[in-house]
Amino acid sequence: MPTSTVFITLVALCLVSFLVGRQRSRIVATAAGGMQSLHSLPKHYGYMTALWAGLPAMLVLIFWVALEGSAIRGLIVAEFPAEIRALSENEIGLYYNQMVSFAVSGGDASMLEPTQVAAADFYNELLVSSGKLKLLLVVVVAVLGGALTVLRISPVLRARNSVESTFTWILFGCSSIAVLTTLGIVLSVLFEALRFFQTIPVQEFLFGLKWSPQMAIRLDQVGASGSFGFVPLLVGTLLISAVAMLIAVPVGLMSAIYLSEYATRRFRAVTKPVLEILAGVPTVVYGFFAALTVAPFIRNLGESLGLTVASESALAAGLVMGIMIIPFVMSLSDDIINAVPDSMREASLGMGATMSETIRKVLLPAALPGIVGGILLAVSRAIGETMIVVMAAGLSAKLTANPLEAVTTITVQIVTLLVGDQEFDSPKTLAAFALGLVLFFVTLLLNIIALYVVRRYREQYE
C-alpha cells in the first residue's frame, strides 16, 4: 500500500469526520433546545472532530514512514547468512542494495546469490505487510480519534476554543520550520564532516596546501591516498570573489549614488527595475554566458596582447559574477544613502559645497558602515555562488593570485565531489560535507557581521 494511498484515505476520513461532527452537533443542539444553546457553531464541532481524527493519525503515519526503511532493513539483514553479516558495514550495504533494486525493478536473478533472491521475496512480503499494517493503524487511530470526539460533543463543549488553540499550535509549528531547517543543515553537514575528520585530520584539511581528492579503488594503486588541503580552494574562492567585488562595488555604488542623488524621479523609476533584471537572471544563465562568451573573449583578448590566459580563467568567472552582484550592491547602497537625513545634505550644500563634495565628504562617510555591511553581504553571496563557477571556473586546485589562471572554488568542489554515483563512506564524498560546513559557517559569519553593522548604523539617526 503506497504512502500516498494511505494519505488520501486519511484526508477522506478527515472529511467524513468533519461532516459527522457537524451533524452530531446539530442533533445535540436540537435536543438541547435549538442552535443558540450550543457554545460554538456546528462547523467548529466539525473542525474539532476532523482535527482529532487527522492529527494523531498523521503523526502515526509520519513515524511509520520514517522508521519503515530501517526496520525492514534490520529484519532482512538479521536473516542474511552469518558470513555476510560478518562483512563490513559497507559490503552489507552493497549486498542489501543489490537485493532491493532486484526486488523493486526485477532483473536477472542469475546475477545475484540465491540468498539475495530469497531475501528479495522476503523484502517484498515485508513491504506488503508493512503497507497493510500502516493503513490499518492509520484508519484505526483516525476512526478512534474521531469517534471519541463525536461522543464528547455536547452543548457546553468549547469547540471553537479548542480548535483555535490547536490551530495556533499549528501556526507555531510552521514558523519553527525555519529553526528545524537550520538545525537540519547544521546537523547533517556536521555529522558527515565529523566522519570525514575521522580519516583526515582537521589540521591537514584546514592548512594543507594540496587538494586532489581522488581515492584509490585498490589499495596498492599509485597515489592511493588523496590529499585534502583546503587552502587552494579558499584562495581560488577569494580570488574570484575579489574580481567580482572589483566590478560590482564601484559600478553598484556609483549607480546608487547617481540614482539617489542626481537622477530625476522618472529616470530612476525606469532605470532601477531594469538594472534589477540582472538580479533576477538565473545563475545558470550567467554561467553559460561566462563559459561560452566571456571566457573565449578574454582568452582571445589576452592572446592578442601576448598574455597566456587559461580557457577557464578566474577573471571570466569573477567578471560575470560581478555583473550578477551589481544590482545587489546597488539596492543596498541606495537604501543606506537614502537613509542619511536630509539635514546633513542641506547643511553641507548650504556651506557652499558642490553636490559631489557633499556626497564624498558627508554622505559617504556617514553611510560607510552601512555600505560596508552591504558589501560584506555581497561577498558572502559571491563565496556561496555555485553555477557560474561550476560552469566557468576550472577544476584545478592551484595556489595562485593570477586572475588569468584557472582556479577552483569550494562550491565547485562540492558539486564535482557529489554529482554522480557515490558511496557514502569514502573520504571523497564526505569531504564535500566538510567543505559545506566551512562554506556554511563562513557565509553565516559574514552575514551576521553584515546584518549587525547595517542594523547598528541604521539606529544612529533614529
Add this chain to the structure above:
Amino acid sequence: MSKRSFKNTELIQASLKKRYAREKRFQWYGRLAVMLGFVFLFILLFDIVSKGTPAFTQKYLLVPIHFDADRIGVTPESDAKQLRAGDYAGLAKASMRDLFPDVTGRKDKRQLYRLLSLGAEYQLQDMVMTDPSLLGQAKDVWLLAHSEAASYLKGQVTRDQPEDERRVKNMQMDWLDRLDSEDRTQTRFNVLFFTEGDSREPELAGIRAALHGSFFTLIVTFLLAFPIGVFAAVYLEEFAPKNRITDLIEININNLAAVPSIVFGLLGLAVFINFFELPRSAPLVGGIVLSLMTLPTIIITSRAAIQAVSPSIREAAMGVGASKLQTVFHHVLPVAMPGILTGSIIGMAQALGESAPLLMIGMVAFIMDVPGGVTDPATVLPVQIFLWADSPERGFTEKTSAAIMVLMGFLIIMNALAIYLRKRFELK
C-alpha cells in the same frame, strides 16, 4: 583682515572652475556606472537571443524515397511488429545513395549519410507504420537534416573556416549546395524542441521533459512553501509573544535567506535522500528543498503585507466579537493576499531559476522520458540548460540559448504578474 578676506574670495574664485569640473566628472562617473549596467544587460540578452534564435527553426532535406519492401526487409503482409523492426536506417541511406549516385567509397558514403538526422529513420518508420500501403511506392519525403548540416545551411558554419576545425566537410558543403540549388532544402519551425525530451542528437533534443519536471517541482514547492510560509508569517505577526523562542525564529529566518543555495542541496542529500530514503532525481525532493529555500522570502514578504493591513480592520472585527483567529483568517488575510501572492510569486520565480541544490540531489541525470508524477526521475529547465551547456556539439549551444529564452520568458511572466499585483495592491 579685509585684505585677507579679499584674498580668500580670489582663492575660491580660482578654485571654483576646478571644483565644478570635478563635480561634472563625478556626475559622469555615476552616469557611466548606470550605463555600464545597461551595457552588461544588453550584451547578456543580445548574446543569448542571437545564439538562441536559430534553434527555433530546423532544416529539412527533400529526399526521393522508394519504399521498397525488400530494402526495408518486410513484406506487404507483415504485421505491425515486423513493420516496426524494419531496416529504415538502411532505406534512408539507400535513398541518399540514389540521390547522389556519383558518391563512391566507404568514407564518402558515410559523410553523405551524416547529412540526415538519426531521427530520419524514425520518420520513415512512422510513415510506413501509419500507412502500410506506402510499401512499393516512390515518394519525395522531407527528412530532418543533421544538426551539423543544418548549421551550414543556416550560415553558422562557412567555408572560410579551415576544414579541419569544423565538423561539416567541404564535400558535404558541396552536396548541400547542390540540394539547395535544386530546392531540396526547407526551413521549418522547430516543433520538436517543444514536444520532445532530451536527446543525444542536438536536432532531436527538446525541452518538454524539463518543462514537465519544472512544473512538478514548482507544484511541490508551492504546495509546501505557500501554506507554511503564510502560516508562519501569521504566527509571527499576529500571535507570537515577544520572547526568546520567537526571537530565535526571527533570526533564523533572516539567516536562512542568506545561506548559499548549495548548502540546501547538501541538506536535501543528507536528510531526504540518505535518511528518509526518498527517491533520487525526483521532483518531490527537489520541491521540498526548493520550498525550504523560498520559505524565508515568502515569510518576510507576507509579514510585510500583513503588517500593512490597517489596524482598524482588526479592531472592527474584534469589536463585533470575532476571535483572534477569525479576525486574521476572515479579515486580515484577504486584505493582505495580493501582497502575499506578490512575495510568493517572486519566491517561486527564484525557485524556478535555481539549479545548484538540484545538482546535489541527482536531478542531473540524462532523462529522455517525460515525467508523469512527482516521484518519477526528472530534470528541470535550469538543469537541462546546465547539461546542454556542457555538451560539446555546437548544435547544443543554440539549444541552450533557446532554452534560456524559454526560461527567461517564464520568469518575465511571473515577475510581470507580481508587479501587476503589487500595483493593484497599492491602489487600495
